[in-house]
Amino acid sequence: xxxxxxxxxVWKYYGDFPALRNxxxxxxxxxxxxxxxxxxAGKTTLLRIAAGLLRPAKGSxxxxxxxxxxxxxxxxxxxxxxxxxxxxxxxxxxVADPKKTATHWLERTGLDRVADALVREFSRxxxxxxxxxRAFLHDPQVVLFDEPFxxxxxxxxxxxxxLFGEAIAQGRTVIMxxxxxxxxxxxxxxxxxxxxxxxxxxxxxxAEMLADPGYLYRTYGES
Amino acid sequence: MKTLRQALVxxxxxxxxxxxxxxxxxxxxxxxxxVLLLFSFxxxxxxxxxxxxxxxxxxxxFLFAGTLVFNRSFARELxxxxxxxxxxxxxxxxxxxxxxxxxxFSMMLIVEVLSLPVFVLFFGGRIMDHPGQLSVxxxxxxxxxxxxxxxxxxxxxxxxxxxxMLPVLVYPMLLPAMLAAFRLLTMLVAGQAxxxxxxxxxxxxxxxxxxxxxxxxxxxxxxxVN
Numbered sequence: 377x378x379x380x381x382x383x384x385x386v387w388k389y390y391g392d393f394p395a396l397r398n399x400x401x402x403x404x405x406x407x408x409x410x411x412x413x414x415x416x417a418g419k420t421t422l423l424r425i426a427a428g429l430l431r432p433a434k435g436s437x438x439x440x441x442x443x444x445x446x447x448x449x450x451x452x453x454x455x456x457x458x459x460x461x462x463x464x465x466x467x468x469x470x471v472a473d474p475k476k477t478a479t480h481w482l483e484r485t486g487l488d489r490v491a492d493a494l495v496r497e498f499s500r501x502x503x504x505x506x507x508x509x510r511a512f513l514h515d516p517q518v519v520l521f522d523e524p525f526x527x528x529x530x531x532x533x534x535x536x537x538x539l540f541g542e543a544i545a546q547g548r549t550v551i552m553x554x555x556x557x558x559x560x561x562x563x564x565x566x567x568x569x570x571x572x573x574x575x576x577x578x579x580x581x582x583a584e585m586l587a588d589p590g591y592l593y594r595t596y597g598e599s
Numbered sequence: 600m601k602t603l604r605q606a607l608v609x610x611x612x613x614x615x616x617x618x619x620x621x622x623x624x625x626x627x628x629x630x631x632x633x634v635l636l637l638f639s640f641x642x643x644x645x646x647x648x649x650x651x652x653x654x655x656x657x658x659x660x661f662l663f664a665g666t667l668v669f670n671r672s673f674a675r676e677l678x679x680x681x682x683x684x685x686x687x688x689x690x691x692x693x694x695x696x697x698x699x700x701x702x703x704f705s706m707m708l709i710v711e712v713l714s715l716p717v718f719v720l721f722f723g724g725r726i727m728d729h730p731g732q733l734s735v736x737x738x739x740x741x742x743x744x745x746x747x748x749x750x751x752x753x754x755x756x757x758x759x760x761x762x763x764m765l766p767v768l769v770y771p772m773l774l775p776a777m778l779a780a781f782r783l784l785t786m787l788v789a790g791q792a793x794x795x796x797x798x799x800x801x802x803x804x805x806x807x808x809x810x811x812x813x814x815x816x817x818x819x820x821x822x823x824v825n
Binding site (some may be wrong): 451452 | 601604605608609612614619620678679680681683684685686687688689690760824
């Protein structure tokens with residue numbers, strides 16, 4: 377099986393502080409990695425390096441295929457409508473028919489009724505759904521999401537889980553950092569845990585983790 | 600071609616957002632026109648004085664108005680971390696940078712086109728005697744401000760004092776281009792055509808634009824990533 381993501385010996389420093397220490401992990405097509413760890417552990421830094429937004433001090437990252445990125449910020453413009461935002465990103469990603477694709481994703485995320493409304497008028501949940509649509513718009517092979525379930529109501533979480541599930545079933549690779557353990561464990565095929573910049577656990581998600589999402593935190597003394 | 604196409608997508612996006620809010624254009628145009636009026640009342644220039652100082656006054660005002668335009672160039676990407684979404688897209692850093700340049704250049708030209716009639720009205724001068732040469736001078740000098748303004752807008756976007764830092768960094772870097780622009784505009788305001796002996800100033804502007812455009816595009820990736 378081809379590896380969609382290969383992260384080898386990645387180090388990152390903020391000043392003298394090592395935010396990431398020799399991180400190595402791989403993800404094959406159709407795998408979903410839940411990236412766990414406390415605040416400040418290094419999850420966001422690792423995802424930003426994988427997305428090409430930061431350069432590692434040492435090590436390398438190889439991504440096979442296009443990236444769908446959703447970070448802490450939703451990455452959509454307040455002064456444009458939902459439709460205009462998706463058309464802009466569709467054009468940047470070289471989507472064949474950006475207008476049709478934008479309309480399709482607005483329908484999928486339940487935003488078709490507010491397609492022409494400016495994003496500044498949207499609620500937090502609506503913005504997050506638009507951001508998800510932006511990230512999936514160009515059919516990316518690798519999806520990198522940083523805490524995607526934050527601020528979403530249960531309906532939006534179900535929608536996101538459905539989209540992730542479909543993406544994984546289609547052979548796309550998903551890496552997401554999250555504090556919502558139950559939702560993450562339901563989707564994940566693998567679990568990685570970062571502690572103070574080091575990868576302390578990386579392996580398949582087990583039935584034990586699914587039954588008890590806090591298991592890993594207790595195992596590594598972070599409960 | 601792909602880079603240019605992506606750059607134009609970013610330019611259209613910026614101009615559409617700006618035309619919706621008009622926050623930059625309103626500030627830059629009103630600044631430009633009110634300072635022109637203030638100078639006109641303060642100096643009350645005779646035609647000879649206009650020929651002597653008009654070009655310098657006009658270009659200084661455009662330069663300051665340009666700072667207002669380029670302060671917003673990359674700052675527009677800060678809400679919702681939109682710059683991350685752009686950098687993570689397949690658009691190259693050069694395309695993002697160029698798109699920002701085109702948008703800022705267009706906004707500066709709008710400010711100049713709206714301010715010129717006010718200058719003619721209050722200062723007089725014969726600046727419209729050679730419209731072709733005036734256009735070439737303004738286009739080259741505006742691109743000088745654009746390339747420096749956009750570069751330093753990207754470099755200072757994450758600084759808390761970016762509004763203060765931008766002019767402090769940009770004005771010294773623009774000195775050669777501005778000297779040329781002052782010289783050329785002074786001649787044009789006096790109604791003199793740019794002769795063959797003054798072509799060197801146009802060459803200075805052209806060379807400045809060429810060198811710094813190439814440099815900025817080559818360094819765009821280092822500026823935007825990290």
